[in-house]
Amino acid sequence: MTTARSWWRRGDSNLRAEAQAAKDAAGQAFYELDTAQRELEISIETISAVDDSAEARRALAGFRALGERIDQVSGAYIAAVDAHDLDRDELDHTAAGRARSELTRAKEELDKARTELERFQSGLGPLLGKAETQLARLAPARESAKQSLLAATDALDAVRAAGLRADDLAARLAALAPELTKLNEGASKHGVTETVRRADDVRRRAEAVRAEAERLPERARELDKRLVSLRTRVQALATRAEGVSPVLSELRRRFSVECWQDLQQVPEQAAQAVRHAEEELAEARRARAEQRWADATAKLAAVRSLMDEVDGAVGAAGDRLRRLNEVSKDPKAEVEKTRFAIRDAQRLAMQGRATPEPRHARPLDEAVARLDRALAALEGRHPDYWAFLTETAAVRETATRVVSNIREDRAAGR
Structure with a gap:
């Protein structure tokens, strides 16, 4: 009787061991599936952060459906483990066999789910590659934008230290502060694509401010030279304009009225243009003193235009007399x-x-x-x-x- 009981116990022990082995194998399969699912989730999050295309949305929907399938097989595995205590002494032959069967089936379903997951993961290759490329641009783009802002600030400080206000540049730089705040909030709030775009925009605008600030001292020197040069030109043309009346007198004296009547208004027009140019030049000097660089530049352009007009009118009278002299001879x-x-x-x-x-x-x-x-x-x-x-x-x-x-x-x- 004792011998028979020992034989059955040895059989129970073998089934218990097989059931335990099935449990361990199912546990390993569960672990591998969970690890693969976590890796896939990271891939999906990477794609979703960057890509809002129809293809990316289909991938997200596929991942959710796959997640439901994994939840089902994982739930079945957990239920099988909870249903069978393989460590209890009274585990009989039938219970051990049932445990082994259910745990083996749970492992098979877990393996199938992992195969489906891996197949799905491999299909994400192009989307994931594209997303990772964009993510790789994110950190350098943000850093480049911040470095450009710093360089623009330093350039502006240097200009101010030299006694130049550069108020317009300071306003443009201040306007970038809200954009910097959004950059610091990161891609998690604004998305990778929008954050990279914003970083590139901030970098370009900051670099433009830096370049203009660095050029401002030279611009001021050029403006001063142009003020002197145009003042000299205005004075010279005023003198030339005074010489138009004697030219007209000679034209009237020597040639028929048809030869000079269209030039009658030139002396007065030239004088008015010179006076206007002198007023514009004075405005340009005031704008320069107040460091209104754009206004000063615009005024100088107006002076140059007026001088060209005077030059043409005065030159036309002299040229008319010369040509008429030549043809009359x-x-x-x-x-x-x-x-x-x-x-x-x-x-x-x-x-x-x-x-x-x-x-x-x-x-x-x-x-x-x-x-x-x-x-x-x-x-x-x-x-x-x-x-x-x-x-x-x-x-x-x-x-x-x-x-x-x-x-x-x-x-x-x-």
């Missing part, structure tokens, strides 16, 4: 210059042809007639030399236009 020189332009166009029109194209020949024939009429108009008592010069210039322009048309036609194979 020798109209033939102007005529020959114009005839040469016409003949040059005629030669080109005849090149390689027995007769020229009518659309080329017609304007050239008209140009010859116009020149003859212009020359004949000089035979009166008070010739309009300015009309003559205007007409010869127009005739030469016609010849030039015909030459251009011929070359375009031949280049196009017409």
